[in-house]
Amino acid sequence: MRPFLRSSALRSAAKAPRGLPAYYYATARPFSVKAAAASSSSRRPLDPSKLHITKTKHPKTLSKPEDLVFGKEFTDHMLTIEWTEKDGWLDPQIVPYQNLSLDPATCVFHYAFECFEGMKAYKDKNGQIRLFRPDKNMARMNKSSARIALPTFEPTAMIELVAKFAQLEKNLIPDQRGYSLYLRPTMIGTQKTLGVGAPGSALLYVIASPVGPYYPTGFKAVSLEATDYAVRAWPGGVGDKKLGANYAPCIVPQLEAAGRGFQQNLWLFGEEQYVTEVGTMNMFAAIKDKATGQKELVTAPLDGTILEGVTRDSVLALARERLVPEGWKISERKYTIKELADASKEGRLIEAFGAGTAAIVSPIRKISWKGEMIDCGLKETEESGEIALRMKNWIEGIQYGEEEHEWSYVTKA
């Protein structure tokens, strides 16, 4: 069993004076190993039965619900699994939350060998801890990691480990509706080298942050600025993968939109100005057909420029099951910002919303595009359209186990 911290480090950590976290004094082992020629037959798969748990001696208490700020507070522990080209996946560890110690030449810092996931654990009314469609997150993470020459893993093994981790942190999962534990699986290349090549070692870790509802006082419809001077993703690129390198370049256009009073930006693509995504969410629009009057819920297709959102997939599946019988048409197709502008002018744009794990849905009030303001169909007194609201209730009902559904994964105590 390879401890995450050397046992001497753990001993010194245990002796840490009061006032500073114990891990502050611990000398963590650097995540840099020498890549050696590997025989793939000897590489080990990810094995949850080998999990070793070292519990913190200083457990936290959960903050008051109103004090929870997304991604600012973390739980007591982290799940870590090292991988080397020679040995494959080493024994998984749950250890006290702590700093990583990495050589400045580690490849993640230079060539962005990093990918991540965003998912949540929910506490239901019986105190059970549930994950929502974790298979989707794990499949997406494998696609992301494979694209940047990082290792992949057996999804069911990783789900088992994430479930055990969430169970261990269950005292730090708020139980009110809308509250949850945000889980951040992350993988980084840890090889110490400035040579550009496939990392010979990697670290897969999961940290967790207790979070409250995205809109604590109910929905607040957002205003968007359509960004046409920068693109988020392009065909053949990596915008359909959850790579850290995709996110930093999005901040400046977002800041520019914010500087002009808009909460988010809307990403367009190509000369046709196709609508792709809204900030870090997938985009949906409900439009009435000009000729037939049929209502259509439309979102962009997975053509390589769109992140394959778990919420997007859930909205589509629920819409096909529950809205089609009401006469709706559900489409994954390309649509342009002009199509939205025309529908709006003709009173055919019923509503629009973003969809993602953080908020589930985020209703849109208006979009600024080329000096024009596209009204997305909400009355002044409304903060959400009917479809966004129904989707939120359906999805939340499944996440909290109020509706029994195969998408909800109940973790074992």
Ligand SMILES: Cc1ncc(COP(=O)(O)O)c(C=O)c1O
């Ligand atoms: C670019 C982008 N699009 C869409 C999404 C929504 O994906 P999901 O529903 O899986 O959270 C996210 C959030 O992870 C994202 O970062």
